[in-house]
Amino acid sequence: MTISQPAGGACAPTLDSRTHIPAQRWWRVIPPILMVCIVSYMDRVNIAFAMPGGMSEALGIGAGMAGLAGGIFVAGYLFLQIPGGKLAVRGSGRKFIAWSMLAWAVLSVLTGLVRNETELLILRFALGVAEGGMLPVVLTMVGNWFPDHERGRANALVILFVPIAGMITAPLSGLVIAALDWRWLFIIEGLLSALCLGLWWLLACDRPQEARWISAAERDYVLGRLHAEQQHAAPASAPATRTVLARLLRDAVIWRLIALNFLYQMGIYGYTLWLPTILKNLTHGGMGQVGLLAMVPYVGTMAGILLVSAWSDRSGRRRAFVTWPLLAFAACLAGSVWFHANTWLAYGLLVGCGVCLQAAAGVFWTLPPRLLAVDDAGVARGLINALGNLGGFCGPYAVGLLIQHVDAGAGVYLLAGALVLAAALAATLPERCR
Secondary structure, rough: OOEEEOOOOEEEEEOOOOOOOOOOHHHHHHHHHHHHHHHHHHHHHHHHHHHHHHHHHHOOOOOHHHHHHHHHHHHHHHHHHHHHHHHHHHOOOHHHHHHHHHHHHHHHHOOOOOOOOHHHHHHHHHHHHHHOOOOHHHHHHHHHHHOOHHHHHHHHHHHHHHHHHHHHHHHHOOOHHHHHHHHHHHHHHHHHHHHHHHHHHHOOOOOHHHOOOHHHHHHHHHHHHHHHHHHHHOOOOOOOHHHHHHHOOOHHHHHHHHHHHHHHHHHHHHHHHHHHHHHHHHHHHOOOHHHHHHHHHHHHHHHHHHHHHHHHHHHOOOOHHHHHHHHHHHHHHHHHOOOOHHHHHHHHHHHHHHHOOOOOHHHOOHHHHHHHHHHHHHHHHHHHHHHOOOHHHHHHHHHHHHHHHHHHHHHHHHHHHHHHHHHHHHHHHHHHHH
């Protein structure tokens, strides 16, 4: 490998056809991040199985309150989004996540001991606060290790936590509830978070400069490519950090990304939190069967994430690979209601929803670094994730209200409409997102 010296003194690699860059970061950085995300997602969505598994009856919760309990998590999720993104850029995401995992473990165990809906709402809100900084922190950590031409695939591997966690949570939740009850579901998954905390502390590393295991060639390659990208994205000196948030809030493109994420999260959370209930009503089966059926869509989610992110990285097209998965997600949701009389066709379309569930997400999160300087991108991730995730509150709550006052089909059509609007916004993003 030949190393040239770019402006600014950072090492950037000049590659010929024989160049081979070591790739230890793919299996040293991604797995601990993926583990943390899986555990957080399990703690987040186990309520979707607990509700039809006995929690609603035990606590006297109707569909509207069930939707509120599922969605209020997102209200708490707002608080640490921007601080988490800033801390990961300037401080230690590793320490931030470690303290967060300890909080998740305690709160999950306490949720298994709730006596009424008030205690449930408080704990779900607190869990949202504890998990709030996780995504901007881990995405920033990924950005520290992977240049732009690898970042779509790296983000996609991290976002595999959704299908992997779903594949674990669905059958595990069904079996635990069938063998024990819904309270043990929260307690067992809380203890799992505590066990994973030790592994995270041993394995995680914030930046290439801090890793002892990385080779000089790989470190210079990563740092050189990242330096070159920042020169291209922000040739002028970046403004002071205190002005970044105010400037981002005046940026029309940032608001489009926020709105897109809001509508996307409506679809994601609405589908995820109501899927077990929809399947139980569709098949009239027990929770063990529902858990197994709910696992299959997440197998499709894994395929969707990997295929779409790989196609996007290969073509360099970002905008199209956000737009089309959103439209396909909407079509499958609407079709699952339209063909509800045919149980297996409706179920097949719900599996199709799973394929599309997170297919656009890895590509979507490559957009802020394309549009912004590094400090701005860290804050922007937190801002987009914080305000966009309010859709995760509105989606489940709106579906719950529509189930209670209209029918389940109306709630699903609402989610499909939100996804169509999200796709329309994606199509209007700037040419740089292509």
